[in-house]
Amino acid sequence: xxxxxxxxxxxxxxxxxxxxxxxxxxxxxxxxxxxxxxxxxxxxxxxxxxxxxxxxxxxxxxxxxxxxxxxxxxxxxxxxxxxxxxxxxxxxxxxxxxxxxxxxxxxxxxxxxxxxxxxxxxxxxxxxxxxxx
Amino acid sequence: xxxxxxxxxxxxxxxxxxxxxxxxxxxxxxxxxxxxxxxxxxxxxxxxxxxxxxxxxxxxxxxxx
Numbered sequence: 001x002x003x004x005x006x007x008x009x010x011x012x013x014x015x016x017x018x019x020x021x022x023x024x025x026x027x028x029x030x031x032x033x034x035x036x037x038x039x040x041x042x043x044x045x046x047x048x049x050x051x052x053x054x055x056x057x058x059x060x061x062x063x064x065x066x067x068x069x070x071x072x073x074x075x076x077x078x079x080x081x082x083x084x085x086x087x088x089x090x091x092x093x094x095x096x097x098x099x100x101x102x103x104x105x106x107x108x109x110x111x112x113x114x115x116x117x118x119x120x121x122x123x124x125x126x127x128x129x130x131x132x133x
Numbered sequence: 134x135x136x137x138x139x140x141x142x143x144x145x146x147x148x149x150x151x152x153x154x155x156x157x158x159x160x161x162x163x164x165x166x167x168x169x170x171x172x173x174x175x176x177x178x179x180x181x182x183x184x185x186x187x188x189x190x191x192x193x194x195x196x197x198x
Contacts, residue, residue, distance in 0.1 A: 006159065073162035073171050132165040 006074075012065040019061060055114055073132075074099040080128050085121035088114060093121075135194045138167045141185050155184055 030047045033039060037049060062082070069075040093113055099105040140145065142152055153160040156177070165171035173181065182189045 008142055071158045071162055072174055072177060074159055076171070130162075132161065132168075132170045 006069070007069060008065055008068040009074075015061040015064065016058065019054040019058045022056065022057070023051060026054060027051040033065060038054065052111075077125070077128055077132070081121050081125040082122070084124035085117045088120035088124070093114065107125040134166065134169055134172050134197055136192055137170065138163075138181070138192065141187075141192065142167075148188075155181060 027050075030050050033047055034044075066075055066078065069078070093108065094117070096105065096108050100107060138152075142149070147155075149163045150160050153163045156163065158177070162171070166173050166177075178189045178193065181192055185192065
C-alpha cells in the first residue's frame with residue numbers, strides 16, 4: 001500500500017489482484033447468463049449478488065492488511081486515508097441524494113459508491129503523505 | 134514532540150534507512166518521527182530506547198516540559 005518493500009503490503013497487493021480478477025470473472029459470468037438465459041427467482045438473485053462478493057472480499061483484504069501491517073506509521077496513514085475516503089463519500093452521496101430529490105440531477109447508482117470511496121482514498125493518500133514529509 | 138533522534142543517529146553514523154532497518158519500519162516512519170510530525174507508540178519508543186541503549190526520556194521530550 002504505502003511501502004511495497006514490506007510483506008504485509010505485498011500480500012495486500014496480491015489479495016487485491018485476486019479479488020479484481022474474481023470481480024471481472026463473476027461480472028462477465030453474470031452478464032453472459034443474464035443475456036442468454038434470462039434467469040428469474042433465486043438464481044437471478046444469486047447471480048446479481050455474485051459480482052459484489054469479490055468487492056466485499058476487497059474490504060476484508062483491507063482489514064487484513066491493517067491487521068498485518070507492522071509499521072504503525074504506515075498503518076496510521078492508511079487508516080487516515082480511509083477515514084477521509086469514508087467521510088468524502090458520505091458527504092458527496094448525501095449532497096447528491098438531495099440534489100436528486102430537489103434539483104433533478106441524474107440518478108447515482110449505488111454501486112458507484114464503492115469506486116467513489118477508493119477515488120477519495122486515492123486523492124487523500126498523497127496529501128496525507130505530504131503532511132508528514 | 135521534540136526528539137534527539139537525528140543526533141543519536143549521527144553519533145552512530147546511521148542513515149534514516151539504517152535506523153529504519155534496525156527498527157523494522159519504513160524510512161518514512163523514521164523521518165516522520167524524527168521531524169516530530171508523528172509520535173511513536175510506547176512499544177516503538179521502547180524499541181528506540183533499547184536500540185540506542187538509553188531511556189525514552191533521553192530521546193523524547195514533551196514540548197511543554
